[in-house]
Amino acid sequence: MVNKLEVAWTLVVVGLLAGVAAYSTVLVYHLDALPAHPTEYVEVIGHQWYWEFKYTNGTDVNSTYDAATNTVSGGALWAPPGAVVQINVTSADVIHSFNIPQLGVRIDAIPGRMNHFAFTVPNAAAGSEYLIQCTEFCGTYHGIMRSFLVLT
Ligand SMILES: [Cu+2]
Known part of the structure; x- marks a missing residue:
């Protein structure tokens, strides 16, 4: 029953x-x-072991990290405060993961595939920097595969 x-x-x-x-x-x-009208589109390409940023205005920079001085050379991810940035993320070799821990941004960079993510840049002072770190083990220099989001 x-x-x-x-x-x-x-x-x-x-x-x-x-x-x-x-x-x-x-x-x-x-x-x-994704937002209908982002302020900026940036193509992000992971390489062993640096990030490449391609902007819609034609600017194309390879951002290389120097661990000794905690600085990047070649360029960075630049965006104005408050901007809505859409990143289109891929990889030229192995799987990487594009991560801005402070902003909760994390998206995989996979060869042959374009992943999309959008985020809002904080309203902080120009020159403020937010660490970008690869968070997918991608080889010998994975640990220094870094760059910065720099507010313009
Ligand atoms: Cu990586």
């Missing part, structure tokens, strides 16, 4: 799980949504 209480608590759990599944599905689509 079926206990009515068992049926009730089973239906309550099924209802809760269905609600969580529906909410999660909607949330995932919202998290993936």
Whole structure:
């Protein structure tokens, strides 16, 4: 004989799980949504072991990190405060991961694939720097595969 209480608590759990599944599905689509009109598009290309940034105005820089001085040469990811930046991320060799920890930006750089992510640059003073670090082990110099987001 079926206990009515068992049926009730089973239906309550099924209802809760269905609600969580529906909410999660909607949330995932919202998290993936890109802004209709970003301030800037930047193509980010991972290389062993540096980042390349291609801007829509034709500027193309290889950003190389110097661990001794904690500086980058060649260029950086430049953006004005408050800008909405869409990054289109790929790799020229192995899998990397483009990460700006302070801003919660993290997207994989995969050869042969273009991944998209958008974020809002903080309203901080011009010259402020945010560390960019590769977070996918990609070989010998993975640890110094760094750059900076620099506010212009
Ligand atoms: Cu890497």
